[in-house]
Amino acid sequence: MKPAENYIFNQPEPYKGILMHLQMIIESTLPEVELKFKWNIPCFYIGKSPICYLNASHKKKFVDIAFWNSAHLTKHLNVLISENRKVVRSLRYTTLDEVDNTILIDVLKDAYSVRQNGFYKREDL
Template identity: 60%
Template sequence: MVFLVNFITFVKIQKEAYCLSLFMKPAEEYILNQPEPFKSILLHLQILIEATFSEVDLQFKWKIPFYYLNEKPFCYLNPSKKKGYVDVVFWVSAHLTKYNEHLISENRKVVKSLRYFKIEDINEEILLSVLKEAHSLKGKGFYKRN
């Protein structure tokens, strides 16, 4: 009898999860399916970005969560399970001037990112400042031209 009750409960939970996933964007589902601490970091970043910029559109491109503004790339969230961090990568990083000492460009020619190993690493003041600067540069191209 206990097995039957547990099985019915399991089926109900699976059905609810399936119904919920029908209404979620692929990027949201990707975030919720990440192991900890990546899931907590990604959810916190998602809340901060979407609360600050209501016009952003979260999409699932290149197998990662990618934010678009006016149908143009804005930033993306890149969890590296192998190295244990989440990067917030900025599309217009060639033009960014604020908090350059916090922006990481290792082994990358064009993009820069803010990197977080745990949720406590997220300095909201720095993140929001860089996001707002990137937002103000949304008309700029990927590369900095003279």
């Protein structure tokens, strides 16, 4: 098993269930995505372009699916959380029932469409 898969599989519930569901949605929405293990968390790339990463925060009791190029995202900005982060925004879940697959898929497709853009927009610099 790959390190990223170990990360997901070895999480306690409810994190494990949420992470497995997110992985399934990511891989079915973006079939060419590659799961890597960087910075001790599962990261999804298409070629050299990062799309998103997963993080289980046991201390704060949620799972984040975070998008690097979120400065360029245009969909569902009202539900993306930045919380003291300059660039990265995420969808955050405390239970599997909170995952809205329609929103998640829309944001994944949006992230895919802007994957070649940098982390910042010009006006952000």
